[in-house]
Amino acid sequence: MKKVVMYSSNSKRRSKDSNCMVFPKWSRLWDELAEKYDDVEIYLVVQLNGRYFLDIYEGELVNTPEKIHLVQMDMEDKLDEFVEKIVEINPDVAIAMPGPVSGIDWNGLRDASIAEELQRRGINSICYPLKTAEICFDKWLTHKFLEENGFNVAKAVYSHHEMFFAGQNDCQSTGNVYQEMVLQKIKGLPFPVIIKGTTGSASTGVYVAKNYEDAKAYMLSENNSEDLIIEEMLSGQEYGTEIHGYKGNYNVLPPFMKFTTDNEDVIDPLGLTTLKFGPMRSDKYHVNELISELTRMAELMELNGNNNLDLMLCGDKWYIIEINARWSGLTTLTSCSEQRSPYAVYLQEYVGTDRDYKKIENLKIACNFKMSGGSKEMLENLSKEPDVDSVIQYEVIRKDGSKFSFNDVIIGGFDNFNEMAACLKDLQTKYPKEISADVVEAINDKLPEL
Secondary structure, three states, X not given: OEEEEEEEOOOOOOOOOOOEEEEOXXXXXXXXXXXXXXXXXXXXXXXXXXXXXXXXXXXXXXXXXXXXXXEEEOOOOOHHHHHHHHHHHOOOEEEEOOOOOOOEOOHHHHHHHHHHHHHHOOOOXXXXXXXXHHHXXXXXXXXXXXXXXXXXXXXXXXXXXXXXOOXXXXXXOOOOHHHHHHHHHHHOOOOOEEEEEOOEOOOOOOEEEOOHHHHHHHHOOOOOOOOEEEEEOOOOEEEEEEEEEEOOXXXXXXXXXXXXXXXXXXXXXXXXXXXXXXXXXXXXXXXXXXXXXXXXXXXXXXXXXXXXXXXXXXXXXXXXXXXXXXXXXXXXXXXXXXXXXXXXXXXXXXXXXXXXXXXXXXXXXXXXXXXXXXXXXXXXXXXXXOXXXXXXXXXXXXXXXXXXXXXXXXXXXXXXXXXXXXXXXXXXXXXXXXXXXXXXXXXXXXXXHO
């Protein structure tokens, strides 16, 4: 029997006040994976703050997988502790599963470093190289890589924070030449522009400047507290997709549309009035050309595992906005479209699969919508409805200390968008207090153009 370690590190301590309920339970997905691959002995090496890998509530593990080995690392454990634990297990392979983190989005750096050290120690590991982790960690490095390799990107300017404010206390200095240069470059960008940090996650700290005076005022203000990328705000339709696999064997999914319902009844601290659905199959989306370009990009970057991309279609031209080489807000949606669990995406890099996910006929239509509130009983009932793939409730702490909750709901298995819309309408009829009619209306409004 092959011994496989699947690992994910996290740099944030788990808060007992920020909770997450998942239906079906993550533990059930792990056990189903173990049942399907009963010739593989799976070791899950994670910390208690891994919200997408363990069922955690109020800081405690509430459900434990029964058919895999759970190796729970201390929340303070870092690179060396992970390496030593995996070496102790002595697996045939160690598979990295980088996850997201609020604030500085750097978990992938550690997981890639762990993989590199394991390779040095003679243990086969599956992860992208550390150089790839660095490129994806820093949005400016991402931009430069894409631009230098001929991919469509927004026009952008980089600002190094220390250099931008250097020399303020030098009485002999007549001015900051670097600052002048950056502002001059910004003046040459098309407006409006987006100003954001180079290492943040979930679009935190993003500012939209309508004109040069607005951008200059922001750059000279106290809000400018980190390295920044200032880029033109493209006008077009937003999409997202994921790239699964490894060098020489990538599965690039067709794009999934993203748009907002602008409904204040759906509580959404991260732009969560956003609806996502797909994949888009029509020739008008230039899907084959997009897949070809993203495959070229994946080969150049040596991506591995599960990788998320934010895209925009401007006219008939695709632009790459951002690359997140990790589990993302699109992961449960794309895996639902592929009709496999997100954990299978990683394991099947090693054990293989008899299903060709490159064939669009093997993908089903799926939708991710948001829903506010809801009791545990209601969420569990909803998760058992036909065509509902998963329900995840997040409890979030506001700055004033108060709590609120919102839900990610994934429905899927559809052959066309009309089936998807009909299912969503039926669910809204059954759960009128929780599912907003505006969500159904927004989907119906989009149907004629799909």
